[in-house]
Amino acid sequence: MALIAPLAFAGAAHAELLKFETRPDGANEAVRATVRLDGTSYDIAGTLAKPAKPPSGGATSILIETQSSEDIKPLALERGLAVLTLDVGKLPDKARAPALRDVLGHLRGALKMKRVLGRAQGSDADAMSDAASAFNGLLLHDASREPAAPTRFIATWGADAYWREKPRVEFANAAPPNGRRFYLAGIAASTATANCVAPTNARPSAPTQRALFAAFDEWTAKGVAPPASRAPLDSDLAPAQDLKWPKIPGLPAPPEGARRVPRIDADGNEIAGLRLPDLALPVATFTGFNAKKDKKGPPCAAGAAIPLAATKVDREKNADPRPALVERYGSRAYFVATMRVIADKLVKERLLLHQDADAYVAAARSAPF
Template sequence: MRARARRAALLASLAFAGGAHAEFVKFETRTNGAEEAVSATVKLDGESYEIAGTLLKPAQPLASTKSILIEMQPSDNVKPLALEHGLAVLTLDLAKLPDKAREPALRDVLGHLRGALKMKRILGRAQGADADAMSGAASAFDGLLLEDATREPAAPTRFIATWGADAYWREKPRIEFVKSAPPNGRRFYLAGLVSSTTATNCVAPINARASAPAQRALFVALDEWTAKGVAPPASRAPLDSDLAPAQELKWPKIPALPSPPQGDRHVAKIDVDGNEIAGLRLPDLALPIATFAGFNAQRDKKGRRCVAGAALPFAATKADREKNADPRASLVERYGSRAYFVATMRIVADKLVKERLLLQKDADAYVAAARSAPF
């Protein structure tokens, strides 16, 4: 009962989110197996908004470091790992709140949570606009894992920021931060990765490379940084010399390659295969079996907009590529045999593990996938 009362107080604190015109209306909680669902209704400027959350507790909490991870989008990329590390995980949905109310809502909720639940550390993870809201409410957090954010938190809040190729190729491209990351932050460009891997109505095959392995390793780095003071790996973000005007890139004449988006944009430079050079190159880009682009094209002009990247596989043999007039070396030409490919994948993956940019479990998964390479 005491725990439920504390949670009720936590959600009731939302009454003050967004200024003097907020009013707490309702709070409900119910147990659903291992999860606890929480919901609240608040009025902001006379309008009612629903706030929902799901709280998960670790099976074996670490009593010495009572910590919680706040997520703004439900995801299994990091949540199981956080629970394994002894953190509770609260998935909090503020999507129905007006944009101007999200930052004060976060500050108020988490400020109360720290005291009511006696939390020593609060970490946050979010993407896009939600990541910007977390940056604005950074004073409520000890550390943030931000994906595709346009804002960064001020010290003393520590942060690790990531973004992918689509940030440069989308309709409103990313504008680079002028200076290098401040002492309280790290920046990682995930080369050849895109935020959406399930888009429809696209001309070319979808670039489905997963960012989860990088996110998991960087979460562990953030956890150790905020809990033990262990500095994370150095940033791997493009320098000015790593970017170029989009129209200056020399793409190989790949069959079925969509036309790159036009407009005044600076994008990551590419190699002879069309793969990006700068940033954090995960094993499946360091040893690619395809060209992974940060853009695609819309198949049906009247249908939904294609927001995915493209993946254009290499031919298996020299004869196959010559048959299709593909200038890129085939899998056999570049790797020789699958055995060599698998062995080299192990070397590349283990190096990233030593650099704390990949977890051993994910390194093993890359090697296992290499054993099924299409040649």
């Protein structure tokens, strides 16, 4: 079904939406759009999913994603939003913002949506920020730019942002009134194990992203303010060469180069930002960097996770300076009970959903004591 007839948009963007079609594709609808930008036509594929139980009168809110993800989509559908995944990867970087701004600005009316939210990461997140006028709110991960008011936003990033070849540069000021910032301490975006010398840091960001989406939904729909930002201040950062890393067996050397990074504790875990239960009660040292196993091979994109020893005897065998699990927690029962307290506190602060809190507690019962 063709929803949009050829339509030109005036102004510097030079965007023209030639076609927008949907067709049934199982429980969803396949989407195909053709956009002309500065005389060149591009095809954009996507998928439109609608809530099984839409609000009275039908879904009038939609989440636009540039990458398919099951972290947020089920929750958005459960909360009555439609979800449109648009693959803008074939568009040149300079064309993504004009396409999102002008095309989605028109699709708002075509799809009869009163509230349009966006979610993206990296360069796509920057494009969404540049196209902020098309959205009521944006969920951005690892973005270098943020939208101006009145568009509301929640920005997140993880430890790898400080350790990559081109490290993150912090914003000079705190988040503006239309935004919140959350640093996901000890979480790395990639969990790929290819060519990595140390065990991979596989801590997920999904629990935080789900809780922040729920808060963001309330903020943009009902005006309920989200939790306060949890991001490093200047005093929480230090020159990378000034960090005092514990002499942990198997810990890769941090990348060289001038950069300011979050301060660490005696275990080598980061102190600032949002510390989820598995970092507040760690069973390993989690970093945003790793090292290549084969020097001639591709870069290792993941962070590292160096497990804590179970007992004092185990750690002394390896000359590990970090207290073992039994030394720091005493017993599994204490570990599980404390995990419950920490997880429930984050639920009250709206930084964790009940089901994810329960998952952390369940995982604690399997900790390697």
